[in-house]
Amino acid sequence: MNKNEFLSELNRHLQKLPKSEQEAAIEDYEEHFEHGVFEGRSEADIATSLGNPRKIARELVTEYHLEHAEQHNSYYSITRAVFAFLGLGFLNLVFVLAPFIAIVAVIIASYAVSFVFVISPLSVFVALFGDDSWQSILLLLFATLGLLGVGLILGTVTTKFSKIFFQWFTRYLKSNQRIIRGERK
Amino acid sequence: MNVQFKKGVLTLCVLVLTLQKDRYGYELVHTISEKFLIAEGTIYPLLRRLTKEGYFTTYLVESNEGPPRKYYQLTDIGQEYADELIQEWKEFSLGVNQLIEEGILNEQK
Numbered sequence: 388m389n390k391n392e393f394l395s396e397l398n399r400h401l402q403k404l405p406k407s408e409q410e411a412a413i414e415d416y417e418e419h420f421e422h423g424v425f426e427g428r429s430e431a432d433i434a435t436s437l438g439n440p441r442k443i444a445r446e447l448v449t450e451y452h453l454e455h456a457e458q459h460n461s462y463y464s465i466t467r468a469v470f471a472f473l474g475l476g477f478l479n480l481v482f483v484l485a486p487f488i489a490i491v492a493v494i495i496a497s498y499a500v501s502f503v504f505v506i507s508p509l510s511v512f513v514a515l516f517g518d519d520s521w522q523s524i525l526l527l528l529f530a531t532l533g534l535l536g537v538g539l540i541l542g543t544v545t546t547k548f549s550k551i552f553f554q555w556f557t558r559y560l561k562s563n564q565r566i567i568r569g570e571r572k
Numbered sequence: 573m574n575v576q577f578k579k580g581v582l583t584l585c586v587l588v589l590t591l592q593k594d595r596y597g598y599e600l601v602h603t604i605s606e607k608f609l610i611a612e613g614t615i616y617p618l619l620r621r622l623t624k625e626g627y628f629t630t631y632l633v634e635s636n637e638g639p640p641r642k643y644y645q646l647t648d649i650g651q652e653y654a655d656e657l658i659q660e661w662k663e664f665s666l667g668v669n670q671l672i673e674e675g676i677l678n679e680q681k
Contacts, residue, residue, distance in 0.1 A: 415619075422639055
């Protein structure tokens with residue numbers, strides 16, 4: 388088999404591929420023949436060591452289809468990603484967003500309460516300028532100092548809780564991402 | 573030899589050969605076929621696949637002496653892939669060699 392026979396046999400079995408693919412493949416083998424001939428080998432010798440052109444063609448076709456299948460797969464996964472996103476969007480809206488807003492509201496409220504408690508001793512100064520008796524001012528002082536303590540504790544607890552809550556929530560969002568990307572972990 | 577296995581080994585070979593310098597198709601085929609018997613034509617589909625997967629980029633060099641050469645250059649991910657396959661190969665061949673040695677020892681007993 389000489390160069391032309393080899394190339395036309397190869398080409399004959401590549402008909403199923405797009406023109407550009409065929410040409411690119413043929414070019415590779417043309418170049419190979421040219422190099423071989425340049426080194427002083429005979430065309431028949433080069434063709435023999437290249438192997439059966441039909442088998443080579445089959446390999447090229449298989450590679451092409453494999454690659455194509457992967458591309459199809461990616462269209463499929465885009466569709467899947469969109470549906471996953473919509474589905475998760477609905478789920479998130481109904482089952483996650485509402486509780487999320489509620490919990491954030493609770494966190495804000497308890498911060499507000501603890502802030503008010505913490506600054507409550509300041510009311511003693513206001514009372515000083517009024518005409519309250521010193522007993523009632525003293526009572527106010529102790530009561531508000533108590534509130535200050537409660538406020539500090541409440542603030543600390545809220546901070547701890549919101550940290551845990553936001554960590555958990557980030558993890559939940561990340562798992563959403565993974566589902567949308569199609570990873571299954 | 574098993575086709576998939578052979579493909580894997582040939583992939584490793586072309587990646588390793590291009591680690592130090594860019595090489596052209598005929599050179600790759602020639603270097604490998606000096607070491608062991610292959611159907612030389614199977615290297616080109618392999619090179620095409622590796623190029624499409626982004627492990628190689630190619631460029632054409634016209635030469636005064638001889639035909640033009642299509643050079644294959646490893647990309648960054650090609651480099652990573654090569655390292656990965658080399659590691660896999662080392663573990664694999666170590667295992668096989670141990671099995672062979674144990675087999676020979678048992679035979680001698």
